[in-house]
Amino acid sequence: MEKIIEISCFEHVYPDKTKIELCGIEFIVCKGEKVALLGPSGGGKTTLIKHVLGLLTPSHGEIRVFGVDPYKEYNKIKKRIGVVLQNVDEQLIGPTVLEDVMFSPLNYGHSQEESKEMALKILEQFGISDLKDKIIHYLSGGEKRKVALAGALVLHPELLVLDEPFSGLDIRSEKEFINLINQICEEMRISVVISTHNVELVSEFADTMYLISSKNRLSTKGSPREVLYMDEELKNYSLEEPTIVKLFHSLKNEGFSFETNPINVEEAVEALKK
């Protein structure tokens, strides 16, 4: 399968000499894959993402995105990448929703009319056409995130990068946002990289998970089902298991045995029925 992102062991040293080293295994994102980076705050997730986006360059190691070094040649690949940063507020330029979504098309040389058409189309696809004339700073947190996502996807990129997309949202909005991401990614067939510290949600969208520890070494990889049941690993990464996983661990310790490793409520009900 075509590899979109390839990172071999790399190291980054910040000006204040904090060293972030992400080694152990290769970090690879293939075409169409949804990858989650899970780790505690301050564990190097954002650093990794900044390298993918060419905002930082590693002291050692190599990073390839669409086959090029993003730090040196981001311009070549920037059209193929859509980004939603942690603090969406700082990424929305506005003034109105429509104009904000039109930003990228206009900057990539599309005409006013074309850009407008593209923006309207994506807003409709997102079900937020009614917001189009609203001024950005009067939107709610959840709405802002949707607009940022629309702005990132308006040019139909091949890779979507989301940094902590759920922080500050309530559970209902989180779920809504995840559903939107899942739906859109399926429709557009794009690869996704999401960084998050939310162990509860990660199983709902990721095909592959990477654990990043606060000791700043990238090393564990696997499907959510595999990784979330690695009790010891999670502890090493100072992460808590999701509630369901914890419950089944406790039940196993009490002597029960199950055939499957459930990671959500439905699976848990099935497992318990047996």
Place this chain on the structure above:
Amino acid sequence: MEKIIEISCFEHVYPDKTKIELCGIEFIVCKGEKVALLGPSGGGKTTLIKHVLGLLTPSHGEIRVFGVDPYKEYNKIKKRIGVVLQNVDEQLIGPTVLEDVMFSPLNYGHSQEESKEMALKILEQFGISDLKDKIIHYLSGGEKRKVALAGALVLHPELLVLDEPFSGLDIRSEKEFINLINQICEEMRISVVISTHNVELVSEFADTMYLISSKNRLSTKGSPREVLYMDEELKNYSLEEPTIVKLFHSLKNEGFSFETNPINVEEAVEALKK
């Protein structure tokens, strides 16, 4: 029991004519009680808290904190209230941790030495003495929160108000922070009001819960166990049930029956064993 906060049906109209009406039942916080305000974002939790802190005054209704109207006479009670608001990042003023914690004592007329002593004592109590000379700006999210809490409690207030104290923290830091709050509140015997949208965590610290809906009417009150099992109510408040509650609801729908309503993993294991 001594009532520290008493709010009868009250209404607030924002300049833009958004009306927040919190009626239905009285909102009461007694001495030593830990109260959680649960509701979706934008549901009026922060509005309620702002009224308690005298930052807003209601269009209708009455608010009493320590027997006085906080809007008019906040100065009389301000020493008795410790506050940590939502965006901790923007509440730490001192360049270093020590200076920040000393801020309130100095402001209330304590001498430099006294203030320093008080600050050092609370930092020790919090187990963060080693941070004392650190520059606020470079602390992690969890550390900032601890420092803000230390700053709020340095004068040993009788009431602690926390607005969305967990947003942006990873699960491990959330748990750590809750343990700290629980421990400190026990030691100092203070009443606590916490607003949150996190249904998973609420049972771990609250004696009493209030649900605040996005339709802006305060109406449901009870212990976490009672409230979290009100399936319909939670839906009305556009909240999701916690995972464990959801699991047991599903199991009950499948025909299983349980004697208890578990709200955490330990209780769930106990219930399932039977």
Place this chain on the structure above:
Amino acid sequence: MSHIHIPDGILPLWLWVLGYILIGIFFIIEAFYIKKSQKQAKFSLISIMAALMLLTMSIPIPFPVPYHINLSVLTGIILGPTLAFFAIFTSNLLLVFIAHGGITVIGLNTLVIGIEASLGYYAFKFLYKKTDKIFFSAFTATFFALIISTFLTIGIVYAGTHNFSTFSNSHCSSKGVHQEKLSVHNEKHLDNEQIEQQKHNKTEEKFNIKRFLSLMFIFGLIGWILESSLTGFIVSYIKRVKPDILHKFEKEKDIEKIKNENS
């Protein structure tokens, strides 16, 4: 008090148009330079400083005089001596729409405050290099810049209004007559003239520069001290918490140090 809080309608046409022309020329040159030196990225910092200047005005200062923070020298220190003009122009423009200052005087205003920011920048750079005392340098630089800009303001107001009686129509004509008389007067009529002129002086509306000066200085002095100490505290804070914002000054200082050591 360095803002020309002079409302529209006081300064004469030629003066405020001149202000606009000067600032216009400056901006055209500067915009060209920005484009050439690929400094477009700076617009982000410029706008944040403009927003900062606007917002910090609403911070209540616990002093009996109604005073608001200006941050012009700080803007100079952060943006440098030329880019500061853009931020100052922007904040002035936005203020006009909330009736805080006149639209006709934006050009002059930008000039005066921009010069204030530039002077502040250079003074700070010089003092910090020489003394290595951050609060002292920021305080003194601000104080110095404010004094100069206040004089500049007074000068501009004086230039515009010393013949204030042209202001309303009734006096306009009498002044004209008066000047004609003066121009044709000769020795013979001197006594007569002097008497007449004295009479006229008593009733003529005249802009009193001395009184304006003392008013500006009384209000100004308090403002200068407040603004200077605040700038001092702010810059010291930045130095402690995020010194890389003042990076350019640190470099200068280090070079100076090495020079001193060598000599």
Place this chain on the structure above:
Amino acid sequence: MKIADLDYYATFGNTFLHKVPVKLKLFDIAIILISALFIKNIYTLGVIYAFLLLILMFSGIPRLKTFKISLYPLIFASLFLFSVNNLTLPTALNLIFKVLCISTSFAILILTTSYIQIFKAMSGFLPDIMVNILFNTYRSLFIINNTLDNLLTTVRLRGGVSIFRPVYSLKTIGNLVGFFVIKSIETSEKMYEGLKLRGYSDKVFCSRD
């Protein structure tokens, strides 16, 4: 009155003045400005001012607030008038009317027209960098305004600043503003990063009118 509040009225107000095209409003302002600057007859100026007050009365925008805003320049006008020898009533009135005419019309404008609309109308004759600065300033204002609100609330809740300890209070405010400056600069850096990632190509990023 804060810019954020004004913007709210301008954006969500629904009076007939909100519906007047922006360019027409700016044209009207220009006419009032020119008249106020060049008319020397007190009565004419008085009539213009009365006319503006009438509009204010029946416009449906918050009257008292607008009126208060329009009075602000009088403080400085009076500073000036105090410095005039042998001041006569007509001269004083003349100046006051001029000032009030202009400030009232601007106050009405800003309560019925958002900054964005005004900037758009102006963007046609401003250089690229200035257009970017204006729109970006507008956006930045609202992002960092929240920060400032939070900071001020915190200071208040943690004891506030006192007039009785001026140096300590000034230092506190200095710290607060210092923090605010640092935070804002970081915000601007992140905003620019966001722009770059979204393909910003050193051109004007807002559609001109």
